[in-house]
Structure formats: structure tokens, C-alpha cells
Amino acid sequence: MAEVTLKQITKKYENQAVIENLNLSVPDGSFTVLVGPSGCGKSTTLRMIAGLESITEGELQIGNEKVNHTPPGKRDVAMVFQNYALYPTMSVFDNIGFGLRNRGLSRVETKKQVEEIAEVVGLTDYLQRKPSHLSGGQRQRVALARAMVKKPKVFLMDEPLSNLDAKLRNQMRVELTSLHKQMGTTFIYVTHDQVEAMTMGDQIVVMNQGEIQQVASPIDLYSMPANLFVAQFIGSPPMNVVSMYNQPSCVIGFRPEKAAIDVFESLDTVAGKGLMLNGVLVSREILGSELLYYVETKDERVVVKGSTESIIEVGMNVRVSVDAKHLYFFDRATGTRIIGEKRKAMANSVIGGIA
Amino acid sequence: MQNEAVAKPEIEMLESAHAQAWPQQKPAWGRWETIRPYAYVTPALLFFALFFFYPIGYVMYLSFHDWSLLNLEAKEWVGFANFTELFQEQDFYQVVINTGLFTVLTVALGIGLAFLLALWLNRKAKIYGIIQGTIFSPHIISLVSVSMLWMWMMDPQYGLLNAVLEALGLPAYTWLSDTKSALLSLVLVSVWKVVGYNTIVFIAGLQSIPRDIYEAAELDRSSRIKTLYKITVPMLSPTIFFLLVINTISSFQVFDTIAIMTQGGPVSSTNMLVYYIYEQGMDFFNGGIASAASVILLGLVGLLTLVHFAFMSRRVHYR
Amino acid sequence: MYPLRLYVFKTIEWLLLLAVALLFVFPFLWMALTAFKTLPEVFRFPPTFLPESWQIQNFAVAWKSGPFLTYLVNSLFVALSILVLQLFTAVPAAYAFARYKFKGRNVLFGLTLIALMIPPQVIFLPIYVFMSEWNLVNTLWSLILPYGASAFGIFLLRQAFMQVPDEVIEAARLDNASEWKIMWKVMVPMAKPVLVTFGLFSFIYHWNDYFWPLIMTNNEQVRTLPIGVAMMKSSEGDTLWHVIMAGNMILVVPILIIFFFAQRHIINAFVYQSK
Numbered sequence: 001m002a003e004v005t006l007k008q009i010t011k012k013y014e015n016q017a018v019i020e021n022l023n024l025s026v027p028d029g030s031f032t033v034l035v036g037p038s039g040c041g042k043s044t045t046l047r048m049i050a051g052l053e054s055i056t057e058g059e060l061q062i063g064n065e066k067v068n069h070t071p072p073g074k075r076d077v078a079m080v081f082q083n084y085a086l087y088p089t090m091s092v093f094d095n096i097g098f099g100l101r102n103r104g105l106s107r108v109e110t111k112k113q114v115e116e117i118a119e120v121v122g123l124t125d126y127l128q129r130k131p132s133h134l135s136g137g138q139r140q141r142v143a144l145a146r147a148m149v150k151k152p153k154v155f156l157m158d159e160p161l162s163n164l165d166a167k168l169r170n171q172m173r174v175e176l177t178s179l180h181k182q183m184g185t186t187f188i189y190v191t192h193d194q195v196e197a198m199t200m201g202d203q204i205v206v207m208n209q210g211e212i213q214q215v216a217s218p219i220d221l222y223s224m225p226a227n228l229f230v231a232q233f234i235g236s237p238p239m240n241v242v243s244m245y246n247q248p249s250c251v252i253g254f255r256p257e258k259a260a261i262d263v264f265e266s267l268d269t270v271a272g273k274g275l276m277l278n279g280v281l282v283s284r285e286i287l288g289s290e291l292l293y294y295v296e297t298k299d300e301r302v303v304v305k306g307s308t309e310s311i312i313e314v315g316m317n318v319r320v321s322v323d324a325k326h327l328y329f330f331d332r333a334t335g336t337r338i339i340g341e342k343r344k345a346m347a348n349s350v351i352g353g354i355a
Numbered sequence: 356m357q358n359e360a361v362a363k364p365e366i367e368m369l370e371s372a373h374a375q376a377w378p379q380q381k382p383a384w385g386r387w388e389t390i391r392p393y394a395y396v397t398p399a400l401l402f403f404a405l406f407f408f409y410p411i412g413y414v415m416y417l418s419f420h421d422w423s424l425l426n427l428e429a430k431e432w433v434g435f436a437n438f439t440e441l442f443q444e445q446d447f448y449q450v451v452i453n454t455g456l457f458t459v460l461t462v463a464l465g466i467g468l469a470f471l472l473a474l475w476l477n478r479k480a481k482i483y484g485i486i487q488g489t490i491f492s493p494h495i496i497s498l499v500s501v502s503m504l505w506m507w508m509m510d511p512q513y514g515l516l517n518a519v520l521e522a523l524g525l526p527a528y529t530w531l532s533d534t535k536s537a538l539l540s541l542v543l544v545s546v547w548k549v550v551g552y553n554t555i556v557f558i559a560g561l562q563s564i565p566r567d568i569y570e571a572a573e574l575d576r577s578s579r580i581k582t583l584y585k586i587t588v589p590m591l592s593p594t595i596f597f598l599l600v601i602n603t604i605s606s607f608q609v610f611d612t613i614a615i616m617t618q619g620g621p622v623s624s625t626n627m628l629v630y631y632i633y634e635q636g637m638d639f640f641n642g643g644i645a646s647a648a649s650v651i652l653l654g655l656v657g658l659l660t661l662v663h664f665a666f667m668s669r670r671v672h673y674r
Numbered sequence: 675m676y677p678l679r680l681y682v683f684k685t686i687e688w689l690l691l692l693a694v695a696l697l698f699v700f701p702f703l704w705m706a707l708t709a710f711k712t713l714p715e716v717f718r719f720p721p722t723f724l725p726e727s728w729q730i731q732n733f734a735v736a737w738k739s740g741p742f743l744t745y746l747v748n749s750l751f752v753a754l755s756i757l758v759l760q761l762f763t764a765v766p767a768a769y770a771f772a773r774y775k776f777k778g779r780n781v782l783f784g785l786t787l788i789a790l791m792i793p794p795q796v797i798f799l800p801i802y803v804f805m806s807e808w809n810l811v812n813t814l815w816s817l818i819l820p821y822g823a824s825a826f827g828i829f830l831l832r833q834a835f836m837q838v839p840d841e842v843i844e845a846a847r848l849d850n851a852s853e854w855k856i857m858w859k860v861m862v863p864m865a866k867p868v869l870v871t872f873g874l875f876s877f878i879y880h881w882n883d884y885f886w887p888l889i890m891t892n893n894e895q896v897r898t899l900p901i902g903v904a905m906m907k908s909s910e911g912d913t914l915w916h917v918i919m920a921g922n923m924i925l926v927v928p929i930l931i932i933f934f935f936a937q938r939h940i941i942n943a944f945v946y947q948s949k
Binding site: 389391392393394395396398399400401402403406407408409410411413414417424427472482485486487488489490491492493494495496497498499500503504505507508510512513515518521522547551552555556559604605608610611614615629632633636637642645646649652653656657659660663664 | 776791
Binding site for chain 3: 050051052071072073074077078079081082083085086087088089090098099102103146150
């Protein structure tokens with residue numbers, strides 16, 4: 001068990017920086033998820049922690065020890081790869097035991113530990129098989145067992161579930177979270193899937209273009225996004241963003257599930273407590289218990305989540321209203337979320353406003 | 356747009372990670388990591404240095420000296436004398452002509468017949484697979500046995516071939532015993548041995564042509580003949596070129612069949628380069644002449660190799 | 675109903691296939707048949723097809739016509755030694771060419787490709803000269819050492835190593851396996867089909883080789899089977915074709931048996947260069 005600290009980490013490939021001055025602290029025992037679109041540098045960061053990529057500048061600490069120049073096998077970390085990366089020529093037993101033997105464990109001790117772990121992940125009956133004779137889920141378990149058996153200080157996972165079908169993926173998510181609770185080891189998990197990040201992590205690191213956008217718990221990330229990128233990356237469907245006529249330097253954001261939609265009858269009506277948008281319902285998607293409305297206002301298109309109890313027909317004039325407390329304001333130029341007094345002032349300025 | 360720009364470095368990273376050693380940027384894991392690749396290639400390269408590259412230099416050195424296997428201590432510098440002498444030998448011209456004729460005939464027949472066989476035998480059904488294996492089999496048999504077997508079949512008095520000719524009402528043929536037919540007989544043996552190999556290579560080439568090209572041609576109402584020379588032959592050109600080079604080089608180095616079947620005779624009618632070098636060097640102790648002839652052969656093979664590499668690299672650019 | 679025209683075509687094709695097969699099989703069959711005949715029967719014209727009586731002792735005569743046990747042992751020893759040596763030189767070299775990036779890699783690999791193209795027949799003379807200067811002529815060393823590294827083997831294995839996913843190697847690194855161990859315990863087992871292919875190629879080539887032992891040796895103690903078989907013919911008088919063919923059977927049958935069982939591997943091995 002150990003915390004992982006990245007200080008001013010920079011990674012360059014042939015003088016092109018992919019990651020620059022990255023600082024991150026992964027607390028001991030946390031389930032930290034690195035999430036971001038492809039190419040954001042999350043995998044590179046993970047691979048630097050593993051020792052599979054060299055670090056151009058900066059300092060990497062695992063358990064308060066600088067490990068920049070420690071070879072991967074000596075960092076006391078274990079990794080689960082996207083494609084499992086099992087040794088195809090070795091039996092399940094040898095796959096799991098290979099690392100132990102390389103650490104100089106005796107044959108007897110290796111056998112004991114491999115059998116123990118096989119019991120835990122339910123592979124006891126498959127120990128003599130080759131990976132090619134296993135199902136996808138079973139291979140995934142071998143990869144996990146191979147990592148777990150080493151009792152590492154840090155557990156690294158690079159999109160480990162992306163090769164599984166949807167059903168198995170959900171099941172494995174639950175298993176991984178409970179595994180984390182059992183082991184209490186630090187987990188660092190890379191994914192591009194924000195749903196996976198939100199459901200599994202207790203600390204989420206959102207990355208984009210080689211930079212950390214925000215580090216927060218899932219709830220904070222959802223309710224208090226640091227900037228427009230995070231706001232739109234987290235949540236499905238993403239946050240709506242509309243322009244603000246009286247404040248051209250800002251944009252307003254609101255989540256589809258926090259907006260209400262009504263058939264629009266007349267211009268006058270209620271003095272609203274928040275943002276109101278008039279538009280035409282252009283299409284809708286029924287998801288089951290919920291449905292999504294696509295509304296076209298004068299200049300923008302917004303999505304609103306509604307319930308299937310009363311369905312509005314396509315082509316109707318509709319009004320979208322959002323309570324002021326559910327509005328987010330972002331600086332148009334930097335994307336940073338506006339908070340505090342300034343936000344208050346802005347919220348006041350839109351109340352009852354009709355765009 | 357922005358995302359694409361960012362995605363690029365990661366793709367490049369993956370590509371470079373594929374080829375490189377992981378501690379490549381800094382020998383952080385110790386100096387040994389920088390030396391390791393060299394240490395790994397050294398044993399093999401030492402063998403190549405000693406048994407390919409040193410001999411190549413050494414034979415050039417030897418070709419400028421008068422020397423003999425009888426007394427290796429005495430090597431006398433003679434400049435280009437060995438080459439001048441070689442080009443004045445009537446025998447050598449005969450040898451060059453024989454080698455050229457043998458090569459042209461073997462390569463042309465070996466590749467031409469193989470092409471036809473490949474077009475015919477490139478089918479899925481099991482019988483074609485069996486036939487492919489059958490015609491390939493001579494390629495893995497020792498040339499010693501192939502030579503002796505054909506020598507026996509070509510025996511003018513008791514041989515099977517003349518018996519067959521006679522049974523068909525044809526006159527007996529002279530095979531190896533006549534200056535006019537001996538070279539052709541050797542060509543026959545070489546073609547018999549190599550045609551199966553060439554066929555299999557052609558079939559591999561044919562199978563790598565995407566099926567949809569043929570389907571498109573069919574939709575365009577291309578006739579069979581037209582498809583053959585507008586699609587198949589151009590698509591096979593790398594294969595044809597490869598076979599040309601490989602077959603030519605191996606025809607240049609023909610030795611075993613000559614040594615066993617004809618010893619270069621009758622009257623030098625089947626004497627070819629490698630056998631000539633062997634005779635001059637090992638039997639007549641004309642080291643200088645033999646090494647000069649070796650250098651010429653080396654030049655020919657080197658030239659072919661260069662052409663081959665040039666073609667290969669061009670092909671890489673096309674793809 | 676089967677259209678008549680198609681039926682005729684099929685029949686003609688089958689006959690042609692049979693003819694082609696015979697063209698390549700019959701010489702071997704003729705070798706075998708001759709090996710069982712008596713001398714008078716060999717010299718009968720027109721020849722008989724099947725032997726009148728099956729002379730198994732021809733093989734014993736062939737075997738005793740020279741030190742064939744020595745030839746056989748030498749052949750096996752030389753071919754297997756070369757194979758082992760080639761594997762031990764080719765595996766690390768191929769691994770380095772496939773997996774490491776280092777200064778001069780392309781040049782060194784280019785040299786390997788040149789070695790692939792130059793046949794030994796072209797440079798046997800200088801090798802013979804320095805072999806005899808080092809007193810290695812007429813030893814088994816002179817048959818083994820020149821083939822100590824195989825450019826073809828390096829080429830073949832390099833391709834195989836390049837196909838192994840990076841992740842597997844990375845997993846092994848995280849498992850604290852040394853580079854050396856990764857090469858032999860992870861990569862080599864994954865390249866097993868290619869190793870088999872190359873092993874067959876190398877063994878068959880050197881088992882069959884006539885040229886090199888002929889050049890390098892003149893003492894039957896260090897000569898190999900192809901030389902022994904070829905020398906059966908040099909005696910004066912009538913050529914004893916039945917005994918010679920029996921001798922050739924000793925040389926040919928092992929290869930045909932291997933070919934029968936590993937046809938796919940062997941064809942791959944010999945055709946690989948074209949790809």
C-alpha cells in the first residue's frame with residue numbers, strides 16, 4: 001500500500017511534449033480513475049507510473065520513494081492491460097505464477113499462492129488450460145489474478161473492461177469495486193468512459209490535451225465542474241451550453257435532467273425563477289423510463305430529459321425552463337466556471353429572461 | 356479538430372514504442388541497456404563477418420595474386436594478370452556461354468511452366484493440394500540423388516527415357532553423351548527440380564491478389580485472357596521478379612549436377628562457372644585464375660542482389 | 675443431369691493431373707524399383723517394371739560399400755550442430771533487430787540481408803584457403819562453422835518477434851522478468867511454429883548438402899552421406915545402378931518421410947522468402 005505522487009512530470013516524444021508539468025497525488029488506498037478523450041495523455045501517465053515509459057522531467061514517487069529510474073518489475077506495481085496481455089504459451093497457472101517465480105519465490109510457495117488466488121477469482125478448475133482455451137471473461141480473471149497475486153503496492157489498470165461485452169462489463173465493474181474494498185490497495189484506473197469512471201472511482205482525474213482539468217469525487221465532479229470541458233465530458237447526455245445575450249463574455253450551462261419542458265402556449269405567462277428558452281421540438285429519443293427531447297431554439301439546440309408519462313409530439317412549440325440554482329456560468333474565453341458573488345450577479349441577470 | 360491534433364502524438368508514441376527498447380531515451384537502467392542490442396547481434400554478425408564479408412574481401416585480394424593450394428605461403432602480386440589471362444582462355448568463354456545459356460533456358464522454362472501450372476493448380480479441392488505437394492517434392496531432395504536418378508534414367512543403353520521413346524516409336528536420344536544434348540539434359544533436370552517450388556511461390560502470389568479485383572473485372576465484362584494480362588500478371592510482378600532473381604542466382608551457382616552427371620563434359624560442353632572455379636582451384640591448382648573467376652561471379656551475383664534490393668525498396672514505397 | 679461437355683472436360687483434366695503427378699513421382703518410384711532388382715535385370719532393355727525378385731540385400735551391399743555408418747553419424751552431427759548453433763545466434767540477433775532501436779540497426783540488418791543473397795558457392799575458394807591456413811580443412815569444424823549464423827533464420831524470426839504484441843512484453847517486465855528471460859521464456863515459445871519451420875529448412879538443406887563437404891573434406895572419416903552416395907558411382911566398369919539406387923534411398927527416404935508428415939511446414943519454410 002502506498003500513495004503515488006507525480007511532481008512536475010513532463011513527457012516528450014522527440015521534443016514534442018505530450019504531457020507538461022503534471023502534478024497529481026493519488027492517496028493511499030484510493031480508487032483513482034484517470035478519464036479523458038483518447039489522446040489526452042491518461043495512458044501515458046499510467047505507463048509512466050508503471051515504468052513502461054520513461055519520464056522526461058519531473059519526479060515520480062511511490063510510497064515516498066523516488067522511482068523514476070526503477071525498472072517496472074521492481075516498482076512493486078501490478079498492471080492489467082486492455083488486451084489482457086496473457087502469455088499465450090503458458091498455462092493459467094504459469095501465467096499467474098511467472099511473476100512470483102521471477103521474484104525468487106520457491107516452487108512450493110508459488111504453487112500455494114497461485115492456488116489461493118485462483119480460488120478467489122474462481123479459476124481453480126482452469127489452472128492447466130492455455131489462455132486460448134478460455135472465454136473473454138475468464139481471460140480477464142487470469143489477468144486480474146496475475147496482478148493480484150503479487151500483492152502490489154499499487155494496482156494499475158489500462159481500460160481493462162473495454163474488450164468485454166456490455167453485460168459482462170457491468171458485472172466486472174461491481175467485482176472490481178468490491179475487490180478494491182477487500183484489498184484496500186491503491187488502484188489507478190484508466191478509461192475513456194465517463195460512466196465507468198463515475199461508477200467506480202472515489203477520486204476522478206479528468207484529463208484533456210495532456211493537462212489535468214479537475215480532480216474530484218464523482219459527486220463534486222458532477223455538481224461542481226471546474227470548467228466547461230469537465231462539465232460537458234461528465235454526464236450523459238452532456239451539459240447544454242447556450243449563449244448569454246446580455247453577457248457576451250460568458251456562456252450558460254445546464255444539465256438535461258435539470259430542465260423542465262412544457263408545450264408553449266403564449267408569450268406572456270409566468271414570471272420565471274430561472275432561465276427560459278422557447279423553441280421547437282425537433283426530435284425525441286425514447287430510452288425506456290425516460291426520454292430525450294431535442295429542442296431547437298433561435299440559435300442553439302438543447303437536450304432535455306423528460307419522463308415518458310406525458311409525451312410531447314415532435315413539431316410542437318415548447319418552452320424549456322431551468323431553475324436558477326441549476327445554472328452554471330462559464331467564462332467564454334477560458335472555459336473556467338464562474339463562482340461566488342459574480343455567479344450570483346449573473347444568475348440574477350438571467351432570471352425570467354427569455355432567449 | 357482540436358482533438359485530432361492531440362490524438363496524433365499518442366499514435367506516434369504507440370508506433371515508436373513498438374520498435375524501441377523501453378529504456379531507450381535514457382540508459383536509466385544502466386549502461387548495459389545501451390550495449391545489450393549490440394551484444395545480441397554480435398555472435399551472428401561475427402559469423403557473417405568471418406564467413407561472408409572477410410571471404411569477399413579475401414577473394415579479391417587473392418585474385419590479384421599468383422598462388423596455388425599446393426603452397427599457400429607463396430602468394431605473388433600480379434595485378435590484373437589473372438583477369439587478362441582468364442579472358443584469353445578459350446575455355447572460359449565456353450564456360451560463360453554455357454552458364455548463360457543454361458541460366459536463360461532454366462529460368463525461362465522454370466518460371467514459364469510454373470506460371471501455367473500455378474494458374475491451373477490454384478484451386479481449393481484436395482486433389483490440387485496433393486498435386487502441389489507432389490511437384491514440390493523434388494525441391495527438398497538432395498541434388499546428389501536427383502542427379503544420379505536422372506543419370507540412370509538418361510543412360511543411353513539401358514535408361515528408362517530411351518525405353519519410353521522407343522515404346523513410342525521415337526528414335527533414342529543421346530542425352531548426356533553428346534555435346535549437343537548434354538547441356539539441354541542438365542536444363543531438363545534443373546527445371547524438373549525447381550518448377551514445383553516456383554509453382555508454389557506463384558500460387559502464394561495468386562492467393563494474395565484480393566478476390567474483389569476479379570469480381571470487379573467480371574462485372575466490367577473483362578474476358579479471361581484480358582483479366583490474365585491486365586490484372587493477374589501485373590499483380591504478380593513482384594513474385595515474377597523475385598523468382599527471376601532467385602532462379603538466376605541459383606542457376607549461376609549450379610555445381611552438383613555437373614560434378615555428378617557430366618564433370619563438365621563431354622568436351623567442356625557443360626562446364627559452368629562454379630565448376631570451372633572448382634576445377635581450376637582444386638584440381639589444376641590455378642588459384643589465381645580460380646579467384647579471378649570467383650570475383651566475376653561475385654560481381655554478377657552482387658549486381659543481381661542490388662537490382663533486387665532496389666526493386667524491393669521501390670515496392671515498399673508503392674504500398 | 676451432368677452436362678456431357680463438363681464431364682468430358684473433367685475427365686481430361688483428371689488425366690492431365692495424373693500425368694503431371696506421374697512426371698514427378700515416377701522418377702522416385704523408378705529409383706525404388708531399381709533398388710530392388712538384380713544386376714542382369716537392371717541391364718535389360720527394354721526394362722522390366724516390377725523386379726522379378728525383390729533383392730533386399732542390395733541395401734546391405736550399398737551400406738557396406740563404404741563406411742556408411744560414419745557418413746550417417748557425420749551427416750546427423752553436422753546438420754544438428756549447425757541447427758543448434760544457428761538457433762543460438764539467430765534468436766538474440768532477431769530479437770534485437772525486432773525489438774530494440776539502436777544506432778546502426780538498419781546498416782547491420784542490411785548486412786544480414788546481403789548475407790542472405792550471396793550463396794556459398796560464390797565464396798568457397800577464399801574460405802577453403804583460410805580454412806586450410808588454420809588447419810581446419812578435413813575436420814567437422816570446417817563443415818559446421820561457416821554455417822554458424824543463418825541470415826534466413828534471423829530474417830524469419832525477426833518477423834515472428836515483431837508480431838508479438840508489446841503488451842505481452844510489458845506484462846513480463848512488470849513481472850520482473852529479465853530481458854534475457856523475456857526473450858527465451860516468453861518470445862521464443864511464441865515463435866515456435868516459425869522455429870519448427872526454420873529447423874526443418876536448415877536440417878533438410880544441410881542433410882542434402884553435397885557441395886560444401888566435397889570442398890572441405892577428402893577423408894571419409896569426416897565426410898557425409900551425400901558424398902558417400904555420390905562416390906558409389908566412381909568405380910570403374912559397369913555402373914551398379916541397383917546398388918547405387920539403394921544407396922540413394924538411404925539419403926532420400928528420411929527426407930520424404932519428414933516431408934510426408936510436415937508438408938505444410940516445409941513448403942512454408944522454402945516459400946517464405948518470396949513474401
